[in-house]
Amino acid sequence: MNTNTFTYEPRGQMLVIHLPKELDHHNCRNLRYETDLLLSENYITRIIFDFSQTEFMDSSGIGVLLNRYKQMAGSGGSVVLYGAGAQVRRILHVGGLARLVPCFETKEAALTCS
Amino acid sequence: MEQERKCAMEGEGMEQERRRDGKNGEMLGTDGFQMEMEGFSRNEEFARVVVAVFMSRMNPTLEELDDVKTAVSEAVTNAVIHGYQNQGGKVGIACSIAGNELTVTVWDQGRGIADLKKAMEPMYTTDRSGERSGMGFSFMEAFMDHLEVESCPGKGTTVRMKKRIGG
Numbered sequence: 001m002n003t004n005t006f007t008y009e010p011r012g013q014m015l016v017i018h019l020p021k022e023l024d025h026h027n028c029r030n031l032r033y034e035t036d037l038l039l040s041e042n043y044i045t046r047i048i049f050d051f052s053q054t055e056f057m058d059s060s061g062i063g064v065l066l067n068r069y070k071q072m073a074g075s076g077g078s079v080v081l082y083g084a085g086a087q088v089r090r091i092l093h094v095g096g097l098a099r100l101v102p103c104f105e106t107k108e109a110a111l112t113c114s
Numbered sequence: 115m116e117q118e119r120k121c122a123m124e125g126e127g128m129e130q131e132r133r134r135d136g137k138n139g140e141m142l143g144t145d146g147f148q149m150e151m152e153g154f155s156r157n158e159e160f161a162r163v164v165v166a167v168f169m170s171r172m173n174p175t176l177e178e179l180d181d182v183k184t185a186v187s188e189a190v191t192n193a194v195i196h197g198y199q200n201q202g203g204k205v206g207i208a209c210s211i212a213g214n215e216l217t218v219t220v221w222d223q224g225r226g227i228a229d230l231k232k233a234m235e236p237m238y239t240t241d242r243s244g245e246r247s248g249m250g251f252s253f254m255e256a257f258m259d260h261l262e263v264e265s266c267p268g269k270g271t272t273v274r275m276k277k278r279i280g281g
């Protein structure tokens with residue numbers, strides 16, 4: 001798996017987005033276009049971000065999460081994430097995202113939460 | 115005059131005090147480096163890594179390394195996106211160590227910031243794409259001990275940050 005790009009895994013009405021190793025401005029450039037396309041073509045009620053390969057995230061990642069959160073909240077859907085390491089958890093916390101987006105340890109927990 | 119000097123946006127010089135230690139001939143005084151790179155987004159990671167490698171001589175904890183990498187990423191990304199509007203331009207980075215304090219300076223010669231006070235408020239962004247949330251300066255402030263920004267519309271922006279490493 002290429003760890004510099006996003007990979008998308010549709011799971012029924014859920015969309016799992018596997019995030020790159022470095023979630024910065026450079027690597028976030030195409031995400032918006034790609035997810036908007038997927039969201040318009042599929043009926044998605046939950047976006048699940050996979051941070052298990054991500055070692056670094058900055059405010060660009062916060063922007064991506066927040067924008068997806070607003071998008072999904074607007075249509076009654078949800079955004080959750082799993083696999084966040086220490087640096088990512090710190091950024092989520094300081095950025096105030098931890099309150100909005102539920103964080104899980106495993107993919108299974110993220111898929112089955114209600 | 116003072117204003118003119120501030121607007122010159124010179125990179126912070128490495129005015130080092132070069133004294134020799136009588137015993138082993140090691141250099142004393144401020145240790146540091148200065149570099150300039152093209153403000154392309156692919157260089158953002160490069161900038162983080164260079165600063166992380168440089169500061170590793172201070173024996174930082176992983177958390178301290180992450181904090182500095184995040185702050186550098188914010189400052190460099192701002193130069194690339196806002197300073198140069200993704201069109202490229204020179205981004206300068208200088209690091210120095212004095213005792214247990216690391217100083218990182220990031221500068222650009224881009225469009226500059228008209229209202230600095232407002233720009234530094236949490237959640238303030240001039241981005242219209244909806245993909246940015248105005249957290250950059252807040253992160254620099256949260257993860258470093260000291261943050262200082264100078265900017266001049268049309269001339270550029272300099273961000274200077276300090277952090278004590280290891281206590």
Ligand SMILES: Nc1ncnc2c1ncn2[C@@H]1O[C@H](COP(=O)(O)OP(=O)(O)OP(=O)(O)O)[C@@H](O)[C@H]1O
Pocket residue numbers: 059060063188192193196197198222224225226227233234238239240241245246247248249250251252271
């Ligand atoms: N180097 C710079 N040159 C010109 N304008 C800048 C520069 N750095 C910051 N700014 C201005 O300050 C604002 C706030 O910056 P900040 O980094 O806090 O948020 P952001 O970059 O908009 O969003 P985020 O960092 O969360 O992705 C920017 O929107 C921009 O208008």
Ligand SMILES: [Mg+2]
Pocket residue numbers: 059188191192249250251
């Ligand atoms: Mg920013």
